[in-house]
Amino acid sequence: MNQIMLEALHLGVAGTAGPATFAAFIVAVVIMDALDVALPRGDSVSVAGALVAAMVALHGVPAGLLVATVAAVVSLCLRGGLAVSSWKWAARVVSLLGVLGLTLVLGDSLERLPLLRAALAVVTYLSLEFLVSQTLAGFRQSRSILGLMKGNLRRHFPLMASQLSASLLVIVTYDGMREWSILPVTALLLITRQSFALLHEIRETYRTTVEVLIQAAEQSDTRRRGHAERTALIARRIAARLHLSAKEVERVNFAALLHDIGVIAQEQADERGPQARAHSGSGAKVIEDAEFFGSVSPVLHLCEGDVDGEYTRDDVRAALIVALASDIDCLRRQVVSLVHDGNTVDRVLPAASQMQKSRVVAAAVELGYQIPAVW
Amino acid sequence: MSSNHQAVPRPFLILSFATLILGVVLFARAWGIIPPLVSLQLALLIVSVVVTENYASSLPEFSISLSYPLSMAAVVIAGPAAACIVAALSFTNLKELRSRRPLAVHAYNLGQLLVITALVGSLYLALGGRVLIAASGAAEMQASDFPGILLPLVATAAAGAVGNLALLGVAASLYQSRPLRESSALLMSLLPSQLALAFVGFLIGQVLTVNVFALPLFVVPLLVARQLYIRYTTMRTAFADTVKSLIGALEAKDHYTRGHSERVAAYSLEIGREIGLDSRSLERLEYAALLHDLGKLSLPASILRKPEALTDDERCLVVAHPDAGADMVARIPPLRDLADPVRHHHERYSGGGYPSGAAASEASAFGRILCIADSFDAMTTTRAYRSAMSTEAAIGELESGAGTQFDPGMVQAFVGFLRRKAAADPVVAESSRDTREAVAVVM
Numbered sequence: 001m002n003q004i005m006l007e008a009l010h011l012g013v014a015g016t017a018g019p020a021t022f023a024a025f026i027v028a029v030v031i032m033d034a035l036d037v038a039l040p041r042g043d044s045v046s047v048a049g050a051l052v053a054a055m056v057a058l059h060g061v062p063a064g065l066l067v068a069t070v071a072a073v074v075s076l077c078l079r080g081g082l083a084v085s086s087w088k089w090a091a092r093v094v095s096l097l098g099v100l101g102l103t104l105v106l107g108d109s110l111e112r113l114p115l116l117r118a119a120l121a122v123v124t125y126l127s128l129e130f131l132v133s134q135t136l137a138g139f140r141q142s143r144s145i146l147g148l149m150k151g152n153l154r155r156h157f158p159l160m161a162s163q164l165s166a167s168l169l170v171i172v173t174y175d176g177m178r179e180w181s182i183l184p185v186t187a188l189l190l191i192t193r194q195s196f197a198l199l200h201e202i203r204e205t206y207r208t209t210v211e212v213l214i215q216a217a218e219q220s221d222t223r224r225r226g227h228a229e230r231t232a233l234i235a236r237r238i239a240a241r242l243h244l245s246a247k248e249v250e251r252v253n254f255a256a257l258l259h260d261i262g263v264i265a266q267e268q269a270d271e272r273g274p275q276a277r278a279h280s281g282s283g284a285k286v287i288e289d290a291e292f293f294g295s296v297s298p299v300l301h302l303c304e305g306d307v308d309g310e311y312t313r314d315d316v317r318a319a320l321i322v323a324l325a326s327d328i329d330c331l332r333r334q335v336v337s338l339v340h341d342g343n344t345v346d347r348v349l350p351a352a353s354q355m356q357k358s359r360v361v362a363a364a365v366e367l368g369y370q371i372p373a374v375w
Numbered sequence: 376m377s378s379n380h381q382a383v384p385r386p387f388l389i390l391s392f393a394t395l396i397l398g399v400v401l402f403a404r405a406w407g408i409i410p411p412l413v414s415l416q417l418a419l420l421i422v423s424v425v426v427t428e429n430y431a432s433s434l435p436e437f438s439i440s441l442s443y444p445l446s447m448a449a450v451v452i453a454g455p456a457a458a459c460i461v462a463a464l465s466f467t468n469l470k471e472l473r474s475r476r477p478l479a480v481h482a483y484n485l486g487q488l489l490v491i492t493a494l495v496g497s498l499y500l501a502l503g504g505r506v507l508i509a510a511s512g513a514a515e516m517q518a519s520d521f522p523g524i525l526l527p528l529v530a531t532a533a534a535g536a537v538g539n540l541a542l543l544g545v546a547a548s549l550y551q552s553r554p555l556r557e558s559s560a561l562l563m564s565l566l567p568s569q570l571a572l573a574f575v576g577f578l579i580g581q582v583l584t585v586n587v588f589a590l591p592l593f594v595v596p597l598l599v600a601r602q603l604y605i606r607y608t609t610m611r612t613a614f615a616d617t618v619k620s621l622i623g624a625l626e627a628k629d630h631y632t633r634g635h636s637e638r639v640a641a642y643s644l645e646i647g648r649e650i651g652l653d654s655r656s657l658e659r660l661e662y663a664a665l666l667h668d669l670g671k672l673s674l675p676a677s678i679l680r681k682p683e684a685l686t687d688d689e690r691c692l693v694v695a696h697p698d699a700g701a702d703m704v705a706r707i708p709p710l711r712d713l714a715d716p717v718r719h720h721h722e723r724y725s726g727g728g729y730p731s732g733a734a735a736s737e738a739s740a741f742g743r744i745l746c747i748a749d750s751f752d753a754m755t756t757t758r759a760y761r762s763a764m765s766t767e768a769a770i771g772e773l774e775s776g777a778g779t780q781f782d783p784g785m786v787q788a789f790v791g792f793l794r795r796k797a798a799a800d801p802v803v804a805e806s807s808r809d810t811r812e813a814v815a816v817v818m
Contacts, residue, residue: 187574290616
């Protein structure tokens with residue numbers, strides 16, 4: 001057992017690392033960690049895992065542990081943030097232990113295929129790092145770990161795939177270039193990081209814009225507070241229950257969040273009398289010039305009773321989901337129904353078929369929601 | 376470089392064919408230095424460039440090709456002439472070839488690629504770089520080559536990135552007849568990624584020399600790089616969408632506010648031009664002006680339209696609207712730098728305005744510009760509670776408030792513009808005031 005453990009600890013394909021190698025990897029990891037992409041709720045994403053994984057594959061688990069630990073200490077000294085550094089370090093240590101376990105399982109097999117062995121180590125490390133970091137994030141934020149993983153796996157997959165490529169490229173070029181192979185690979189990781197950061201910023205831009213619009217709509221009447229978000233939560237669940245694509249679920253989500261922003265215009269209409277009111281509270285008009293919300297606009301038109309336009313089946317289904325979600329929230333919170341302009345279903349139904357309506361209602365029933373009588 | 380413009384300005388025509396001729400000459404010279412050696416690695420690069428070129432991503436004004444790192448790889452593998460061949464093959468983008476772009480644009484694109492590739496390839500060799508695949512065999516970069524080889528690598532990367540973007544910028548400004556600095560803002564934002572891509576290219580060259588079967592490892596990273604450029608465009612669209620949505624909300628709330636914001640934006644831009652702001656600052660100033668009254672979304676419409684004097688409670692709400700608007704803007708990442716001007720647009724130059732009573736030293740320059748533009752429009756439009764002033768009377772008010780309510784330098788700049796405009800076309804100047812009155816009344 002001791003011999004196996006010793007061999008496991010020296011998994012690496014490149015033998016023992018020199019001080020220059022350690023220094024290069026540590027500096028690169030510190031730089032990548034300094035450039036991590038900050039996410040909401042205090043979370044962050046770093047691409048440095050690729051370098052730690054490469055170190056493990058080349059020089060073994062102890063070398064990887066040393067790099068991860070020293071980099072964490074240096075980052076802490078330079079930037080502070082004990083909690084963030086600790087969580088990151090913990091995720092890396094657990095991942096390294098996982099790689100150690102892999103080594104014990106593999107034993108002597110694949111000894112003649114060092115690159116494959118190294119690749120397995122990298123895949124194991126990166127996968128475990130993702131799993132562990134999501135688990136830790138779920139605990140810290142008191143959120144469902146499975147839900148978090150499911151949502152983030154799709155978003156993080158290109159990041160992880162790129163990190164896997166980067167690690168393997170270090171391994172391929174290490175024989176000749178030694179620690180200098182980190183230099184071009186770091187450039188590659190920086191491109192990956194920047195791409196992810198831009199994606200995150202785009203999502204944050206739209207999310208915060210929607211929040212500001214909702215705030216503007218709900219400010220006029222405190223009874224509306226929270227209705228948009230609750231409606232969106234119910235709508236997302238119904239959409240997921242109906243096995244809609246991720247893109248469609250997102251569209252339903254935005255439509256649900258924005259379905260009442262037409263009230264921004266409502267005060268003007270009230271002054272002009274009830275005749276004007278029916279035509280003016282148009283949330284779709286607020287967002288009609290925004291390209292990103294282009295797919296949401298037809299759903300809002302339907303929710304506002306404009307059934308004469310040209311709509312696809314998906315538009316109508318999305319509108320039914322939003323309408324039902326809104327009416328469910330009104331049923332649960334009578335105070336909201338007092339300010340809500342009638343049942344949304346009355347506006348959407350003329351465009352929908354009985355089968356569409358039945359499917360949406362069935363999904364809500366399966367989720368345990370009480371369905372308003374009018375449905 | 377690509378564009379949908381059909382008419383070709385003469386300066387661009389001359390530039391494009393001169394660049395093409397220069398590119399061919401430099402290519403011939405590079406061939407004389409190191410003739411390309413036929414190798415599996417070069418063949419793979421050629422195939423790769425044809426494939427990647429047909430997945431080029433388009434920005435509004437330009438197309439960005441991922442063949443750039445492949446031509447950098449060709450520089451280190453086989454020298455500048457081979458790299459020119461690889462770069463020229465990026466012309467196999469079927470979409471580009473089928474597009475009805477003028478021949479001059481295609482000529483320029485090809486010429487630019489040849490010029491840059493030949494020059495950076497020659498620079499690489501001149502600074503001590505070596506080709507990895509020679510007639511004597513393949514010899515990948517070794518640790519012993521470092522750090523010496525860093526100089527040619529870094530210099531090549533820098534020269535390639537800067538040269539590429541510079542030529543692109545010059546051509547775009549000549550072709551679209553607009554100032555160079557307008558194109559350069561977008562291009563400069565691409566410089567870091569172009570530098571990084573050059574190093575990725577060197578890595579491709581090294582990997583091909585070591586193990587050709589490892590080439591597929593670059594598929595995902597290059598796809599990610601392509602995504603990066605697409606996301607640059609999407610980010611600009613996201614920004615524009617955000618502003619449009621917020622303006623849409625303002626319009627829904629109060630029609631006067633939208634028209635007012637547009638006029639304030641126009642006046643602010645004139646002040647900005649007079650005091651010499653660059654194009655990027657003017658763009659930010661315009662958005663700040665369009666959104667300066669966003670805080671009014673938090674006010675009941677009854678207050679916005681009230682013809683009589685406001686009560687104390689109502690006044691408190693109105694006084695809070697700059698802060699409310701600034702808080703909304705600060706929540707949206709690309710608009711965060713606009714929060715200060717939105718917050719300060721009712722501050723007085725000497726202090727004592729609202730919401731915080733900040734003086735000029737604490738208020739942002741944009742905020743002081745907005746203050747002038749906002750006040751001028753308020754004075755020259757008819758509201759429910761008073762008629763519009765004439766332009767001259769409003770100018771008088773601005774001048775009497777210079778140094779106390781308004782920044783004196785900016786007032787001088789704006790008044791100078793107004794007087795020149797009135798002198799140039801007094802009828803138009805007067806009728807536009809009437810239009811503002813009519814529009815404001817109807818709204």
